Amino acid sequence: MAHLCGLCLTLRDRHGHLARLVTNYDGLLVSVLVEAQAPELSPHRRAAPCALRGFSRADVVDARAEGARLAAAASLALAAGKIGDHLSDRDGVYARPLVGAAARRVAERWSRASDHEAAALGFDGEVLRDALARQPLLEARGGLTLLELTEPTETAVSAVFAHTGELTGKPHNAPALAEAGRLFGRLAHLLDAVEDLEADRRNGAYNPILATGTPLAEVRRLCDDAAHGIELAVADLDLERRTLVRALLVGEVRRAVARTFDDHRHGTEHPPGEVPKVRSFFVVCPAELCKICTCGWYQPKWSPNRGKSCRERCECPCDCCDGCSYCNNCCDCCRCCKRCDCDCCDCG
Structure with missing residues (x-):
């Protein structure tokens, strides 16, 4: 960031x-x-x-x-x-x-x-x-x-x-x-x-x-x-x-x-003849802005992260972190899963 x-x-x-x-x-x-x-x-x-x-x-x-x-x-x-x-x-x-x-x-x-x-x-x-x-x-x-x-x-x-x-x-x-x-x-x-x-x-x-x-x-x-x-x-x-x-x-x-x-x-996995739903700019823009301003806490209903825990969202591949940037509850070595300053894991 x-x-x-x-x-x-x-x-x-x-x-x-x-x-x-x-x-x-x-x-x-x-x-x-x-x-x-x-x-x-x-x-x-x-x-x-x-x-x-x-x-x-x-x-x-x-x-x-x-x-x-x-x-x-x-x-x-x-x-x-x-x-x-x-x-x-x-x-x-x-x-x-x-x-x-x-x-x-x-x-x-x-x-x-x-x-x-x-x-x-x-x-x-x-x-x-x-x-x-x-x-x-x-x-x-x-x-x-x-x-x-x-x-x-x-x-x-x-x-x-x-x-x-x-x-x-x-x-x-x-x-x-x-x-x-x-x-x-x-x-x-x-x-x-x-x-x-x-x-x-x-x-x-x-x-x-x-x-x-x-x-x-x-x-x-x-x-x-x-x-x-x-x-x-x-x-x-x-x-x-x-x-x-x-x-x-x-x-x-x-x-x-x-x-x-x-x-x-x-x-591409839609039934024959089904047209994927296209959302209006006036729907997507406020929702995305709300997501940004809440640092990802709010997720719109079409988001693939909706309903996922913080651990699932951050996709951290190591086991040293107890949280992530969404809840800011992490171990000592990682300020958050996305910004690890040590060499103990590959989470970055």
Whole structure:
């Protein structure tokens, strides 16, 4: 949470309130990797109360931290590229002239901000721009394999991960970081395609799995292989603080793979002719806001965590914790199951 909130506030302080919209969980990994290699380059501060964490103060990574700044640059570039894809495909509201013009201006502003931030950190933003430009060209070509379509994402993430080794004065980490980034980029691309598979099939939208005709079993194999490769790459890293990196890039990655394929399987198990219920934005938004402001205590009736105990929700794989972040009742070694600072378990 210190890295997630730190990324959000770095975007706000350096690029304006609107830039906070690009805050994402994948981006914070860059900040985590910098702190894990050189904690002194990741100063923290006490942040003011925020509605998204239940109006409580929190320890967050400072906007001066080079890891948070690199994460912000990468997040802005990827968000600008995604807007560009929607504009070129004329998706939904992006097909409307006024919305499209406003979105184009925002994308251009974020792209310039990303280039400026990356240059200040010695990172070549051209790598990200080139990857984003090549992706739609590959998709339009046809006849490519699934891994050929994920290559631009792999290249972009690999470059960003590898640069954290340069920032922290540990260039010997760059090969392992590049490999971890390449496989993480592949995994993120594939999981995103699996999540969107049924919606893209119904809407006739482009999906790399559908375009290549790859069986879902083969996609799962590629994801499992990528997760295993990431684990091996992380084991080769020279880190001052290893626990959080392992928790996110090993434990959470494997859970994300299992969760995504389980959700897809359950989402397709409907009787013939049954249409899955689509909930209104005006129903989902207040419910999700209530869940956030109560730190997960409230769960809407459609939530998979509804009715589960705190222990079941946190999915902690070890036996040393008696509670989790939902009830804040934990053993001495773990402040909560998600933020273990010791090496007694793999809960992270």
